[in-house]
Amino acid sequence: MDFSILFSEFADLTLNGVVVGAIYALVSLGYTLVYGVLRLINFAHSEIFMMGTMTCVFVTSILGFTGYEDPLPIWHFFLVFTLIVISAAIVSGGAAVILEIVAYRRLRVIGASRLSSLISAIGASFFLSEVFRLLTGNKNLDFPRMINKEPIFQFSSAYVTQDKILVLVGAVVIFFILNRVINHTKLGLGIRAVSQDERTSVLMGVNVNRVISYTFLIGGILAGSGSAFYMVFYETTRFNVGFLIGISAFTAAVLGGIGNVRGALLGSFVLGLFQQYTAAVLGYNWRDVITFAVLVLVLLIKPTGLLGEALQKARM
Amino acid sequence: MATKKRFNLRDAFGDKWEKSNRIQRVVFRVIVIALFYALPFLNNPIIDTPETSFRSILFYPLIMFSLMAVGLNVVVGKSGILDLGYVAFFAIGAYTQAMLGLKTSLTFWEILPLAMGFAMFAGLILGLPALRLRGDYLAIITLGFGEIVRIIAVNTSAIGGAGGLTGIPGPVLFGYEFTVVDIRPYYWLTLTILLLIIWGVLRLTHRKPGRAWEAIREDEDVAEFMGVSTLKYKLWAFIIGGAVGGAAGAVFASQIGSIQPDMFSLNLSIMILACVVFGGMGNIWGVIFGAVLLGYIPEKLRFLSDTRIIFFGLLMVVMMNIRPNGLVPRKKREKIGDKL
């Protein structure tokens, strides 16, 4: 256990942690929004993310990119990247909406037990990841390098590169847009209303079904955009990439307080940093155990999370 | 005026059962049990499975899944606790058998209760804090627990690390040594354990614990109001489920001779859950039926084998939407409305 690395490489670990945290944030927002309106953990959200990454690979292969030797000039890159983000967002968003209709809607309408919804969620999650396992032949999929990853400048031990800036700036932009939607649009009002009290919302004339569909759509779009950033950064994906990202993103949402949008953000960055630090000190192989342990501990000690609101009493 | 009841396999059988007398029941039981013991001798090409031999299938997955499904059924089916990390108990049982079998001179019969004990203890430690929480969180915690156990097994070289453990000894019964080649004694052993567990669970179901579980499953808050100490009974369900899982793990390890951590993955938890969900939540015979079906069909139809999990996932979604209580649902007690 070498703590000295924390000091010598602090800036490097911190920058990487923040970048990873930004990607987690985009995914965890999906978990937290759906939980807010449905009080349901959408297990299959991780597969929505995975499908976004697959879309990115697909789109770049159609466009014929194998770019590695010569990354694109910056304006050209932005054009292509925007295309990729939009494609992934559409696919993920659409998949999320379909998922809700197929796996959750009927159960919600007939008032089925929580257990049933959870099982349906798990079934959907495994179904999707296995379909893609077969489609990809259980292999890692490559993503071409289209952006120059040479460091622009160095800050202490950290190398600031274009892709890291891209992820951070992109995430901030998306949060701003999301904030506008949630707080300054009628749809956002509907989402907040249903999160607070579904029955009263119905009485007040809110079309709950539509709100829920839109919530899934937004969650999916967020995950899809997140997947595009993920692919530019990591350049590889496989069928079960959703699982670990999902667990981390979900842990982040819980850590910050599930149902709370700002909590999801905070939790994501905290977790991203924490993972980098522990991986450096304890070794990468303990990273996942630590993530799970954090999740378990938070749920046991302070289930409302860092910023969360009061939980309802335990009820199936 | 009699309301038309939908045809229900369980009810149809149940009616016949009610009407038969004691001797008929005993005879029936004896015949059925004898038939199950005789299964390994069956060598009919109709039931044969392409990749592996029928008797190999009988042991794993058929009876192993059945045993684990009965255990998980107590947790998920009867008490309504969604446990996504059931494989952890299976792993603990298997590793106990492996470590004690390799490092000490204890026999399988001595290790088996220890394996169950460790699993039960794990159930207790996990359950005490976790069972106070609501369903979604509990599910995630159990999932986390299952994964933690596996990752620790991979990272800890003292218990074999990634390579796992090999050379695990099998049981010796009255001088007869169970070998790797002949799988039948293992099958009979597991069948005997299964019968004992079924007997135990049935007794509990017909008494107070069963009613408490039923109450908890239907509405936990009301149950608590009515004086049922929900935490205690949920813990009991968890611990019993753990014990069964541990026993299954010990037998499995002793048969297969070498275990690796990636045998105890989340996929296995999901498969057992699918058996419970598909077969009939809360109904012992239902889950066994579900386990046999879900274990056998992917082996028989080879093309399904690789797509097994897809099939299971889809099954879970479909079942929840169409028949949330499974193919053979559990008995609903004293529903007066049905009899009118």
Next chain:
Amino acid sequence: MKVLTKIGSAATAAALMASVLVAGTTTANAAPCAANLKIYFQGALTGSYAETGINEYNGVKLAIKNYMAKSPTTKIDADAIDTEASGAKSPALAQKVVDDPCGLAVVGGMYSGETLAAAPILQAGKVPTISPSATNPQLTNKSPYFHRVVANDLVQGPALAGIAKRLKTKVFVVDDATPYGAGLAKIFKSDAASIIVGSDSVTEGTTNFSSVVTKVKSSKATAVFYGGYYPEAAIFVKALRDNPSTKNIKFIAGDGVLDGEYIKLAKKNAEGSYLTAPGLDMKAAAPTLYKQYKAEYKKEPGLYTLEAYNATYFILEGIKAGKTERDALNTWIGGATVKGVGMTMSFLVTGDSAATVMNEYTIKNGKMVWVRKL
């Protein structure tokens, strides 16, 4: 009346079931082989490691094809069990081979984990096994029915350490927590203890190496040793080359990384990697066979394809000598010396190969290039 019908129906049901039982019961286990005898290949035909496995299986099939072309008395078929190189899957599949009365011998397993797991089952079934590529030392003396034509990691580890020392580097060790990777890393560490400056451990399927790279950077190592397989190695070396601090760090790895897929996935980052393998390059060692392989399968052979061919060839020589029964074949294998294509093979009592060949390779201009014999 009702009671009688009840007893009657119960009795009929029981009688029906009994008749089904009687109609198809056997007490004995083995029926003799009704078709041709088979040599099974055990390895990954699907999954991340399929490339190596498919090439090895092609080697097996090619050997059998060449054998059958000479119209021998004993006809042999090729078959395979796809273990995906997983130790969790291999025991049940090995049982299948044992239960198959036509299953005569096994060429496999491909990787150490699955071989270790399957060995007890194949031993109980008395199936002679020759592995073309499993290198873990735990397989030495594992079972009297297990043999391998490659040197094990107790030779490979020190060879790798030798390279590190020769380059006068300080090494950071990373392994992938598989039986092969962790085992090889352990041997490397004990042999090169004085020049090791740090270590880390990842898992199969890892994509995010940033924390590992940071650790490497911080340790000021001048070389990295990776114990594991090519999918993760490709991602790792890419991450290393992307980071300015570790851009020129030397990358040393064992035979699990040496594969065409590594070059394909890592692209130009693979250049200059220092790799070892106890295997030969088919093109250099057996040019005629190489041409035949390319013509038959329309692709380049991989690492250990030649070894898989030769392992099959060894078994076929035994069959030619009349050993068509498992035990007899195994005894013959233990004692024979066979000149294969590009290599002469024989086995020690422990099952290990008598000849230990260790080669150093590198990647130059996107191709695997043999450097020297170690």
